[in-house]
Amino acid sequence: MILLSLFLLLLSPSLASQYTPWQYNVTKNGLEFEKIRFSVSQDDTLAIITYLKKNTEIGGVPIVADWVHFYPDWSLKLFKLSKDYDYQTRHLPKNTWVRASLDSSYFCVFENSWEKVSSHPIGSSPFYICKGGGDSKGTQTSFYPTDELHSFYSPDNITIDNIKCRGGLLSPIFLHKNGSLKKCTLASSQIINEIEYKKNSKIELDTSGNVRIIK
Numbered sequence: 001m002i003l004l005s006l007f008l009l010l011l012s013p014s015l016a017s018q019y020t021p022w023q024y025n026v027t028k029n030g031l032e033f034e035k036i037r038f039s040v041s042q043d044d045t046l047a048i049i050t051y052l053k054k055n056t057e058i059g060g061v062p063i064v065a066d067w068v069h070f071y072p073d074w075s076l077k078l079f080k081l082s083k084d085y086d087y088q089t090r091h092l093p094k095n096t097w098v099r100a101s102l103d104s105s106y107f108c109v110f111e112n113s114w115e116k117v118s119s120h121p122i123g124s125s126p127f128y129i130c131k132g133g134g135d136s137k138g139t140q141t142s143f144y145p146t147d148e149l150h151s152f153y154s155p156d157n158i159t160i161d162n163i164k165c166r167g168g169l170l171s172p173i174f175l176h177k178n179g180s181l182k183k184c185t186l187a188s189s190q191i192i193n194e195i196e197y198k199k200n201s202k203i204e205l206d207t208s209g210n211v212r213i214i215k
């Protein structure tokens with residue numbers, strides 16, 4: 001009886017009808033799309049999913065003819081840059097995928113397998129090698145709303161604030177807005193503030209370098 005109720009719940013229209021049917025060769029808001037549909041929840045639009053027909057500037061942003069997602073108010077949510085562009089205050093290279101959040105933070109997937117990225121948007125040191133590659137769901141690098149580097153994947157082990165952090169796709173590294181280390185997985189056993197922490201420990205630090213969380 002419980003399984004039957006669960007099955008009927010999953011078939012309910014409010015859960016099953018998550019997308020409207022595709023519309024093809026559509027022009028909306030002065031933009032030409034090969035196709036478009038809407039992500040909906042009951043009577044609310046959650047997102048607008050489109051495939052752009054040709055390279056187009058949208059709100060001044062140069063965008064490739066590819067998948068473009070919008071928020072319900074038609075502000076950009078997901079897109080791929082058609083040329084180098086200063087997004088907010090950070091310079092991003094051509095063919096970077098950008099996933100924008102409503103709070104102005106954002107994630108990037110760089111076209112190349114790695115990209116040299118500064119911790120601050122004006123391009124000042126330190127710089128980090130951030131893994132990239134893949135489509136819009138590839139290896140992501142994230143930024144704060146004010147464009148400071150927030151998180152990335154290093155291709156190799158890396159030392160930040162005298163702490164040896166493990167690299168690789170299973171070990172994201174997080175920074176505070178001021179560029180100091182926030183979270184990482186330890187690449188080796190090491191002493192931090194006179195306390196020894198074991199290799200592969202996941203640590204989190206405050207902006208003063210004090211370890212707050214250990215896993």
